[in-house]
Amino acid sequence: MNPGTFTGIKYIKGKSGHIDSYSPVDGEFIGSVELTSARDYNAVIAKAQKAFKVWRTVPAPKRGDIVRQYGDALRENKDALGRLVSYEMGKSLQEGWGEVQEMIDICDFAVGLSRQLYGLSMHSERPSHRMYEQWHPLGIVGIISAFNFPVAVWAWNAMIAMVCGDVCVWKGSEKTPLCTVACQNILKNVLKSNKVPEGICSVVTGDYTVGEMMTTDTRIPMISATGSTRMGRIVGTTVAQRLGKSLLELGGNNAIIITPNADLNLVLSGAVFGAVGTCGQRCTSTRRLIIHESQYDAVKKILRKAYRQLQIGNPLNPKMHVGPLIDKDAVNAYLETIKRVKEEGGKFLVSGGVLNGKGYESGCYVKPCVAEIHADAKIVQHETFAPILYLLKYSGDLQEAIAIQNNVPQGLSSAIMTTNLREAELFLSSAGSDCGIANVNIGTSGAEIGGAFGGEKETGGGRESGSDAWKAYMRRQTNTINYSTEVPLAQGIEFNL
Numbered sequence: 001m002n003p004g005t006f007t008g009i010k011y012i013k014g015k016s017g018h019i020d021s022y023s024p025v026d027g028e029f030i031g032s033v034e035l036t037s038a039r040d041y042n043a044v045i046a047k048a049q050k051a052f053k054v055w056r057t058v059p060a061p062k063r064g065d066i067v068r069q070y071g072d073a074l075r076e077n078k079d080a081l082g083r084l085v086s087y088e089m090g091k092s093l094q095e096g097w098g099e100v101q102e103m104i105d106i107c108d109f110a111v112g113l114s115r116q117l118y119g120l121s122m123h124s125e126r127p128s129h130r131m132y133e134q135w136h137p138l139g140i141v142g143i144i145s146a147f148n149f150p151v152a153v154w155a156w157n158a159m160i161a162m163v164c165g166d167v168c169v170w171k172g173s174e175k176t177p178l179c180t181v182a183c184q185n186i187l188k189n190v191l192k193s194n195k196v197p198e199g200i201c202s203v204v205t206g207d208y209t210v211g212e213m214m215t216t217d218t219r220i221p222m223i224s225a226t227g228s229t230r231m232g233r234i235v236g237t238t239v240a241q242r243l244g245k246s247l248l249e250l251g252g253n254n255a256i257i258i259t260p261n262a263d264l265n266l267v268l269s270g271a272v273f274g275a276v277g278t279c280g281q282r283c284t285s286t287r288r289l290i291i292h293e294s295q296y297d298a299v300k301k302i303l304r305k306a307y308r309q310l311q312i313g314n315p316l317n318p319k320m321h322v323g324p325l326i327d328k329d330a331v332n333a334y335l336e337t338i339k340r341v342k343e344e345g346g347k348f349l350v351s352g353g354v355l356n357g358k359g360y361e362s363g364c365y366v367k368p369c370v371a372e373i374h375a376d377a378k379i380v381q382h383e384t385f386a387p388i389l390y391l392l393k394y395s396g397d398l399q400e401a402i403a404i405q406n407n408v409p410q411g412l413s414s415a416i417m418t419t420n421l422r423e424a425e426l427f428l429s430s431a432g433s434d435c436g437i438a439n440v441n442i443g444t445s446g447a448e449i450g451g452a453f454g455g456e457k458e459t460g461g462g463r464e465s466g467s468d469a470w471k472a473y474m475r476r477q478t479n480t481i482n483y484s485t486e487v488p489l490a491q492g493i494e495f496n497l
Helices: 038-055 060-076 078-089 093-113 152-163 177-193 208-215 229-241 264-280 293-308 328-343 398-406 421-428 469-473
Strands: 018-022 029-034 121-123 129-137 140-144 167-171 201-204 222-226 245-249 254-258 286-292 347-350 369-372 388-394 413-417 437-440 474-482
Touching: 018 177, 029 177, 038 140, 038 167, 038 201, 038 208, 060 078, 060 093, 060 152, 060 177, 078 093, 078 177, 093 152, 140 152, 140 208, 152 167, 152 177, 152 469, 167 208, 177 201, 201 208, 208 222, 208 229, 222 229, 222 469, 229 245, 254 264, 254 398, 264 286, 264 293, 264 388, 264 413, 286 293, 286 398, 293 347, 293 369, 293 388, 328 347, 328 388, 388 398, 398 421, 413 421, 421 437, 469 474
Parallel strands: 140 167, 140 222, 167 201, 222 245, 254 286, 254 413, 286 388, 369 388, 413 437
Antiparallel strands: 018 029, 121 129, 129 474, 347 369
16 A cells, blocks of 8 residues: 555655554554654644643634534545555544544544633622632643544544644554554644644654653643553652643453343344454453353354454455454564463363464464353453453352453443343443443444543543543632622631731
């Protein structure tokens, strides 16, 4: 594929260093992007500080209109940008287009939000006083995103932050740098046509060292970081030491509970896409099926049949269900996990392995696999970013299944398959799933932008996208106005001079 066919991309080869992007689809070189030096980084931050002084004074609905225009620009570039996402990251073309659609959707959401940044009005205990609260922008929001959603997660953060009056500095994944550059160039054209400062949204490129510049920088009051739990511990600790704010979206180890009352047709569609979509490289990917013994053999049968029908290959071919893993490191992690499953007594219902030969020259294509294993196995506690699905059996009531589901360090997404109302309500109650997302009769993957996205425990506790997640990007201010001729004190305190 000729990367020059994509619109909105400018390829840069730096004098002092650059990132070369190779596609996991076919191993071909796509392009190079210049690395951000410390000097360049400071220039970007200085420009962002200057832009913030202007942007925060623009009325929020006007800011929303600029975000609307970006959404329209994404509509015009949806096909090309979706193909770039698919080619550089390796997800299916349908998922690539879907990711750009998520960007469009969050733009639409942000436009409406720009007229709904509400504060509360409160009654004062003092006569002739009025109390209310309002929300102000924080300043610079640093966004660190991961390779698996190379464009959408940035948009979740940046579009909301922009209508809130913040400016953004984005470090995209070094594994998908051209996706970052493409999004930035499309936005740059929108900002230029509106004659607003370019520094409202900026990009820095590089590895973890650039991320360290951001997390230690007191000029950035908030860091939103998506990645592994290991990365999140470092980011959270570093930002907390300087009393900054952090929004963390980290690992997931997501389960679907299949009760005796489950509709197995729903299990098939929800579980299979959840397990193999994006080649298992979603933080919401389904890692565990917790199956009641009465349904266990039936579920095994439908999974074995479904996995035989999976088409693995070039994700730009619409007939393919599964593309490659992102790189050879991911392949090695996949193989190591398979080894550990066997060492811990697991047996494979559907065997895994690396695919070779014509169409698989990049060495990043693997077989989605399914393993039967005990719920207490140590490997089950671990998240591997690959298409490996664990089957766990339970024989008691729903409380037993919920306990198995919750008995992992992560707490992002969860689901139950049941036609029983009592089971569904128990699962959603405070005695049920401990995850940030809990679904009934759909899978763990495929969250919509209207709801707040995020999880608990080692998932980090952050919330992005919809609902009232916008409050994370702003600072709350409580105001009291005295319109009397006296200054009475609260709590009836008297102070007479």
